[in-house]
Amino acid sequence: MEIVVCIKRVPQTAEAEVKVDPSGRDIVKDRLTFDINEADSYALEQAILLKEKYGGSVTAISLGPAEAEDTLRIALAKGADNALRIKEEDFTPLDGYKTALILYNIIKDLKYNVILTGCIATDDGYSQVGPIIAELLGIPHATLVTELEIKDEKAEVVRELEGGLLERLEINLPALFAVQTGINEPRYASLLAIRRAAKKEIKTLGGADIQGEVKSLSVLEKLYVPPVERRAEILSGSMDEISEKLVQIIKEKGLL
Amino acid sequence: MPDIFALIEHRQGVIRDISYELLACARSLAEKKGVNASAVLLGHNTEKMVDSLKNQIPRIIVVDNKLFENFNVDTYQPVLTEIIKKEQPFITLLGHTAFGMDLGPALGTQLALPFTTDCLDIKIEDNKVRVIRQMFDGKLNAQVLLEDNPSYLLTLRSGTFPATPAQLNAEVQVIESPITKEPELRRFLEYIEAAAGEVDITKADIIVAVGRGIKEPANIPLIEEFVRSIGGVVACSRPIVDAGWLPKERQVGSSGKTVKPKLYIALGISGASQHIAGMKNSACIVAVNKDPNAPIFNEAHYGIVDDLFKVIPALKNKIMELKG
Ligand SMILES: Cc1cc2nc3c(=O)[nH]c(=O)nc-3n(C[C@H](O)[C@H](O)[C@H](O)COP(=O)(O)OP(=O)(O)OC[C@H]3O[C@@H](n4cnc5c(N)ncnc54)[C@H](O)[C@@H]3O)c2cc1C
Numbered sequence: 001m002e003i004v005v006c007i008k009r010v011p012q013t014a015e016a017e018v019k020v021d022p023s024g025r026d027i028v029k030d031r032l033t034f035d036i037n038e039a040d041s042y043a044l045e046q047a048i049l050l051k052e053k054y055g056g057s058v059t060a061i062s063l064g065p066a067e068a069e070d071t072l073r074i075a076l077a078k079g080a081d082n083a084l085r086i087k088e089e090d091f092t093p094l095d096g097y098k099t100a101l102i103l104y105n106i107i108k109d110l111k112y113n114v115i116l117t118g119c120i121a122t123d124d125g126y127s128q129v130g131p132i133i134a135e136l137l138g139i140p141h142a143t144l145v146t147e148l149e150i151k152d153e154k155a156e157v158v159r160e161l162e163g164g165l166l167e168r169l170e171i172n173l174p175a176l177f178a179v180q181t182g183i184n185e186p187r188y189a190s191l192l193a194i195r196r197a198a199k200k201e202i203k204t205l206g207g208a209d210i211q212g213e214v215k216s217l218s219v220l221e222k223l224y225v226p227p228v229e230r231r232a233e234i235l236s237g238s239m240d241e242i243s244e245k246l247v248q249i250i251k252e253k254g255l256l
Numbered sequence: 257m258p259d260i261f262a263l264i265e266h267r268q269g270v271i272r273d274i275s276y277e278l279l280a281c282a283r284s285l286a287e288k289k290g291v292n293a294s295a296v297l298l299g300h301n302t303e304k305m306v307d308s309l310k311n312q313i314p315r316i317i318v319v320d321n322k323l324f325e326n327f328n329v330d331t332y333q334p335v336l337t338e339i340i341k342k343e344q345p346f347i348t349l350l351g352h353t354a355f356g357m358d359l360g361p362a363l364g365t366q367l368a369l370p371f372t373t374d375c376l377d378i379k380i381e382d383n384k385v386r387v388i389r390q391m392f393d394g395k396l397n398a399q400v401l402l403e404d405n406p407s408y409l410l411t412l413r414s415g416t417f418p419a420t421p422a423q424l425n426a427e428v429q430v431i432e433s434p435i436t437k438e439p440e441l442r443r444f445l446e447y448i449e450a451a452a453g454e455v456d457i458t459k460a461d462i463i464v465a466v467g468r469g470i471k472e473p474a475n476i477p478l479i480e481e482f483v484r485s486i487g488g489v490v491a492c493s494r495p496i497v498d499a500g501w502l503p504k505e506r507q508v509g510s511s512g513k514t515v516k517p518k519l520y521i522a523l524g525i526s527g528a529s530q531h532i533a534g535m536k537n538s539a540c541i542v543a544v545n546k547d548p549n550a551p552i553f554n555e556a557h558y559g560i561v562d563d564l565f566k567v568i569p570a571l572k573n574k575i576m577e578l579k580g
């Protein structure tokens with residue numbers, strides 16, 4: 001089974017201070033840490049699990065800056081066979097559609113039975129790149145996948161709907177699956193494997209490798225801190241005072 | 257005249273709340289632009305659904321066929337493609353839901369429309385369409401200009417556009433399904449209901465919810481002990497369930513449970529929109545987070561900006577003192 005997995009390197013912003021840079025269209029990145037996008041680490045694990053079960057190979061692709069090669073190396077260390085970086089610098093600015101179009105242009109010439117992506121990238125939050133690639137390739141897709149079984153030329157897939165409800169689908173291969181977090185338990189790469197992966201080749205492709213025009217559908221005009229409609233009353237003072245205040249509030253509500 | 261279209265979302269025979277939000281948004285955009293708003297309903301045995309939509313919108317386009325009983329991108333997409341090509345609506349609105357995430361980007365691509373996802377606001381000026389959406393874990397808003405085109409497609413975030421009521425009387429237009437065969441490549445098999453689990457967190461008056469800030473599963477007993485002192489149940493954000501530290505039935509949010517306790521204490525939870533969707537109607541929300549810019553503080557009534565591992569023991573001591 002030939003498997004392609006798309007992984008993105010993203011800034012880890014959940015706990016960090018996020019500042020808009022002077023251009024107004026990007027964030028200040030120098031003090032942020034970067035890592036594989038959360039859903040993509042599950043997609044990568046699923047790719048490796050499929051290979052381990054059915055044989056074949058895993059190709060990991062990332063459209064990103066040179067640093068994305070670190071993320072691809074970890075993918076190689078975990079079990080991907082090939083790694084491919086598409087030079088983001090040749091294509092900026094990017095929106096979700098253009099990203100998908102570029103990935104499509106590379107993937108269409110590869111061998112694949114299954115393509116895996118994450119269901120959302122935490123930096124742009126589009127949830128669109130996977131289904132666009134599938135549509136361009138003319139293959140079926142399913143997003144928010146939480147279970148994936150392959151039987152002959154078909155996949156049995158569980159998708160997550162709202163409120164804990166799930167749906168089961170049957171999809172013919174080749175197909176693209178945008179996986180949701182929690183589908184598996186992503187492994188860690190061993191130090192030995194990381195050292196070995198350091199010597200492996202990462203293929204890079206750029207603007208010259210893509211035929212035809214790749215265009216965006218949208219322009220990011222500005223980034224700004226969301227206006228706050230209702231801000232919490234922040235309890236301040238010593239830890240003793242803070243907890244006293246909170247306990248009083250809870251007591252006043254008749255909950256103690 | 258180009259319309260504003262809202263795609264009706266239903267599941268197991270019931271119209272989903274997002275549909276009413278889309279209808280209200282479609283009406284308000286149509287009014288501003290001086291055009292009509294229409295609902296598009298693909299379903300089976302749609303009479304009842306049509307009845308409950310009738311006063312919400314001036315026109316409903318209905319395609320009724322067994323094929324549309326359950327959502328399937330491979331049946332919905334070809335039909336919507338035909339309808340949108342023929343009618344050329346100015347904007348087609350979908351929910352940014354499990355349904356809209358599967359359908360929207362593929363449909364937009366097939367129709368070669370400018371589209372984007374998870375919009376919080378839409379501005380139309382001189383035929384230019386701009387949307388506001390969130391980036392970087394909800395820490396920043398982005399204003400995005402879509403490429404000029406006669407027709408657009410947008411998915412809207414649930415719970416963002418209020419489902420204001422209306423008193424209209426829709427003209428119902430029934431059209432034949434352009435497709436009649438089950439799709440060959442993708443088949444819906446069944447729904448799987450969530451397992452009930454041991455504890456029903458939706459029944460609790462007090463919920464103490466932990467997020468990734470709890471760091472490791474070994475810290476959960478500390479929270480359980482605190483919960484015993486205050487009297488309530490432990491719940492959590494999604495990553496805690498993904499990691500297997502707590503069972504799925506404890507998850508609060510769009511893909512978990514919706515709760516409305518008297519008191520919701522969020523510990524080390526950043527406040528992603530999907531989490532907020534499940535707890536924003538709690539009577540009193542207290543958030544403990546060491547990041548002063550965590551979005552959870554925009555939903556909470558009271559906030560403590562500090563390390564939860566300092567706050568919880570102090571709080572527990574106070575409660576024990578009070579209880580004597
Ligand atoms: C389709 C879809 C459905 C989803 N459904 C849900 C859902 O139902 N429920 C849900 O919760 N999520 C859901 N998510 C995931 C959601 O987007 C977020 O990823 C998730 O809510 C983040 O969980 P968190 O706040 O625990 O973790 P993070 O975002 O990583 O935040 C951790 C927080 O803890 C704080 N912190 C760290 N250490 C400490 C400390 N010692 N003391 C105090 N604070 C600390 C940090 O400052 C940070 O704010 C869904 C996502 C998708 C795409």
Ligand SMILES: Nc1ncnc2c1ncn2[C@@H]1O[C@H](COP(=O)(O)O)[C@@H](O)[C@H]1O
Pocket residue numbers: 006007008009037039040043061062063064096099116117118119120121122124125126127128129130
């Ligand atoms: N630059 C990129 N390089 C590789 N894969 C990407 C890139 N951007 C998005 N993807 C894939 O598409 C998924 C969804 O991204 P998005 O539509 O941007 O939320 C991600 O989880 C990745 O699997």
